[in-house]
Amino acid sequence: MLMQPMLMRLKQRHPDCLIDVLAPPWTVGLLHAIPEVNLAIINPFPHGALNLKARYRLGVELRAAHYDQAIVLPNSLKSVLVPFFANIPLRTGFVGELRYGLLNDARKLDKTVLPLMVERFAYLAEERDGEIPRTLDNPKLSVSAEQRDATLQKLNLTLDQPVAVFCPGAEYGPAKRWPVAYFAETAQRLYDSGYAVWLIGSNKDREVAEKIVALGNRTAHNLCGSTDLADAIALLSCAQLVISNDSGLMHMAAALDRPMLALFGSSSPQFTPPLSDAARVVKLDIKCSPCFKRECPLGHFNCMNQLTPDRVWEKIQKVIPVN
Numbered sequence: 001m002l003m004q005p006m007l008m009r010l011k012q013r014h015p016d017c018l019i020d021v022l023a024p025p026w027t028v029g030l031l032h033a034i035p036e037v038n039l040a041i042i043n044p045f046p047h048g049a050l051n052l053k054a055r056y057r058l059g060v061e062l063r064a065a066h067y068d069q070a071i072v073l074p075n076s077l078k079s080v081l082v083p084f085f086a087n088i089p090l091r092t093g094f095v096g097e098l099r100y101g102l103l104n105d106a107r108k109l110d111k112t113v114l115p116l117m118v119e120r121f122a123y124l125a126e127e128r129d130g131e132i133p134r135t136l137d138n139p140k141l142s143v144s145a146e147q148r149d150a151t152l153q154k155l156n157l158t159l160d161q162p163v164a165v166f167c168p169g170a171e172y173g174p175a176k177r178w179p180v181a182y183f184a185e186t187a188q189r190l191y192d193s194g195y196a197v198w199l200i201g202s203n204k205d206r207e208v209a210e211k212i213v214a215l216g217n218r219t220a221h222n223l224c225g226s227t228d229l230a231d232a233i234a235l236l237s238c239a240q241l242v243i244s245n246d247s248g249l250m251h252m253a254a255a256l257d258r259p260m261l262a263l264f265g266s267s268s269p270q271f272t273p274p275l276s277d278a279a280r281v282v283k284l285d286i287k288c289s290p291c292f293k294r295e296c297p298l299g300h301f302n303c304m305n306q307l308t309p310d311r312v313w314e315k316i317q318k319v320i321p322v323n
Helices: 004-013 025-032 052-065 078-085 117-123 145-154 180-192 203-215 229-236 248-255 309-317
Strands: 020-023 039-042 069-072 090-094 105-107 163-167 196-199 241-245 260-263 279-282
Touching: 004 117, 020 025, 025 039, 025 229, 052 078, 069 078, 078 090, 145 229, 163 180, 163 248, 180 196, 180 203, 180 241, 180 309, 196 203, 229 248, 241 248, 241 309, 248 260, 248 279, 260 309, 279 309
Parallel strands: 020 039, 069 090, 090 105, 163 196, 163 241, 241 260, 260 279
Antiparallel strands: none
């Protein structure tokens, strides 16, 4: 989602351009929901795998498209190989690991000028030494009634009650995750206030979601691992409230303008905030946060442990009607 304002800028600067995106297979459902994307091309290479011959073959296959420019968002050497092998004449990206020559529009990143990730991506859509607009458009997703209804039917869900969606996962690590017991207590409070609770995430989040259901509201629906990204977007669009850790799903909920509490612990909303006026960041201003670590280096995890359900419930009461 943080890439979409960059795509918007490309469309503003080049209204007739077609934008294809080379990305992992699990992102395809999301890419299909982004109107600026013409074609999603599967990047079949696992994270960290070089697969030089296979990257060369894919690059050769892409030569037939005669692309004018490739914008490379990751900073790795591997990520620029396919555009190089595809003979794309302009290859833009930030200076990274041993990429000179492979990138012929290599730019140095000034983190003080571009503190937000979304700004850094958008800068790559500008001419070299250009400036991004102030302010950037926020990411925007929309879901048709047909897509929403098909997803609800597929998962045997209804909208008989107002819906609260929990996103309890965070791929980066446990230091970004609000405690299971806190999610469980909040799920019970929402149930008592008449809300249905849906938990969404990847298959890796299924066990955590099971614990949340077991400790709190047993009528909550654990949908982790049962949805693809297109399904997740449809479910988020139904929510009167989203409670999410700092994660990809947080950014999708923001792009749908759902009322949301975004819970931050080890990470910083000064770097990757939810880009929506409907989102409220909830965090504690303690000395050791943000540390940007996968696990709490001090062992106490105060940035999340002290962000109690009572504190979060106070915020919820300002967002939605609850008892």
